[in-house]
Amino acid sequence: MANLVKQSNMPLRNWEKRRSVNIPKHESKPARSFRRIEAKYKRAIVIPWLSEGQEWEELRYTLRSIDQHWTDKECPIIIIGDKAPDFFVDGGRLEFIHIKEYDKSREEGLWEAWQIGMQIADDVAWWNDDIYLLKDTGWDDLRIALEEGELTGEDTNLRASINGWRRSMGEGVADLEQRGHTKVMRFATHTPFLFERAKSIEIFETFYLNYKGSWVNLYHNHHQTAHKPCGPEKTRVLPKLNDERYYNHRHYGPDEKTRKVIIEMFPQQAEWENGA
Numbered sequence: 116m117a118n119l120v121k122q123s124n125m126p127l128r129n130w131e132k133r134r135s136v137n138i139p140k141h142e143s144k145p146a147r148s149f150r151r152i153e154a155k156y157k158r159a160i161v162i163p164w165l166s167e168g169q170e171w172e173e174l175r176y177t178l179r180s181i182d183q184h185w186t187d188k189e190c191p192i193i194i195i196g197d198k199a200p201d202f203f204v205d206g207g208r209l210e211f212i213h214i215k216e217y218d219k220s221r222e223e224g225l226w227e228a229w230q231i232g233m234q235i236a237d238d239v240a241w242w243n244d245d246i247y248l249l250k251d252t253g254w255d256d257l258r259i260a261l262e263e264g265e266l267t268g269e270d271t272n273l274r275a276s277i278n279g280w281r282r283s284m285g286e287g288v289a290d291l292e293q294r295g296h297t298k299v300m301r302f303a304t305h306t307p308f309l310f311e312r313a314k315s316i317e318i319f320e321t322f323y324l325n326y327k328g329s330w331v332n333l334y335h336n337h338h339q340t341a342h343k344p345c346g347p348e349k350t351r352v353l354p355k356l357n358d359e360r361y362y363n364h365r366h367y368g369p370d371e372k373t374r375k376v377i378i379e380m381f382p383q384q385a386e387w388e389n390g391a
Contacts, residue, residue, distance in 0.1 A: 138275045141289035144323035152234040154312055156191055158254065159236035163228040164196035164244050165217065170368030174200055174244040175388070178209070179381035181242075186253035193235065195228040202388045209387035222326035229330070233315035242307045247362040247377065249355055256360070257309035260335045261345040262300045267292070283327035290322055291336050302331045303345040305363035314338050353377065 160181065164174060174194075181192060193210045194200065197217035203209065212231060217224030233239060240257060266273070266288045273285025284301075291299050302308070308331055315334065318324070322333050335342065350359040353369075353376045362377075369377060384390070 138271055141270065141274065141286065141293070143290050143293055146320055146323055149319045150230050151316075152231060154234060154237050156236040158187065158190045158238045158240075160185070160190060160192040160240045160242055160307075161232040161235065162192070162194050162242045162244055163225060163232060164194050164200070165221065165224070166196060166198045166200070169244075171374060173364075173368060175202055176377050176381050177242070177244050177247055178387070179383065179385055180248040182385040183381060183383070184248035184251050186251055193232070195232050197224060202390075204387050204389045207387050209385075225326055226324075229324070230319075233310055233319075234312050237312050239310045239312065239315070240307050241310055243305055243363075245364055245368075246305055246307055247381075249350075249359055249362055252360055254309065257307060258341065260308060260340045260342040261303040261306050261348055262335075262342045263303045263345050264301050266299045266301045266332070267297070280327045283325060284329040284332065286325075287322070287329040287332050291333065294321075294337075296336055299332070299336050300342060302335050302342070303349065304331070306345065306349055306361050308335075310334060353380075 162174070162177075178192065189208075191208055191210055193212060194203075195212045195214055197214060199205075199211040199213075203211055205211070214224050214227050214231075216227040232241065238254065240254070266284075270285045270289035270292060273281050273288060276282050276285070288299050318330070318334050318337060321337065322328075324330065324333075334340070347357055347359055349361045349363060350356060351363060351365065353362055353373050355362065364373060368374075
């Protein structure tokens with residue numbers, strides 16, 4: 116059963132107007148047990164990837180943008196997913212880690228990917244397969260996190276959403292507020308984020324994390340990461356309008372016109388591509 120309410124002013128795109136009428140009181144759950152993993156690297160880019168979610172060749176061109184614009188040319192790039200991409204060549208800077216739990220469910224697969232990915236390096240640049248670098252970027256550029264407004268007091272509205280991702284975001288907001296956070300920020304989706312292994316372990320130990328849980332919000336609010344408005348850092352329009360750093364297309368992939376622009380921007384095959 117759903118209800119219509121006044122649209123929130125909070126900075127969520129396409130904010131749902133439909134709400135559940137029965138909103139249970141929030142009760143924080145104990146943290147889940149998790150597997151401790153020793154760091155293998157000092158720094159690494161980590162990309163969780165589920166092959167069935169591919170709409171185009173997002174991963175190939177995201178990786179080419181990293182190859183072209185990421186200033187650390189030595190750190191490994193680790194794909195964690197259900198199967199290696201078709202173009203993948205083993206043995207170089209790009210690594211693939213198979214997550215067998217994806218055979219059980221997306222939830223179990225991503226939970227395992229989180230545990231590995233957040234601990235595999237002392238510093239992790241956590242990436243999506245639809246975040247394209249538009250200019251030279253390095254570790255220092257990620258040390259100030261990007262936010263898209265405040266979520267303080269919005270946990271009830273979020274938990275009442277018909278959208279599971281937003282409901283889980285609301286649970287995270289409520290958890291933070293119950294732990295004394297009087298100001299909760301919403302950190303930008305579809306931009307890379309820097310996570311420190313020791314701080315990530317504290318998040319595993321402190322919060323209940325589920326499949327759609329908002330790790331980024333929990334991590335940066337809990338640790339009070341330095342932040343600034345996302346603003347002009349990210350664009351959904353190509354060619355870019357100004358001096359944006361990241362391009363992110365919408366859920367169903369870039370349209371044909373935009374695909375051509377992306378191909379023209381990143382024509383050079385990376386060393387890890389087999390030509391397929």
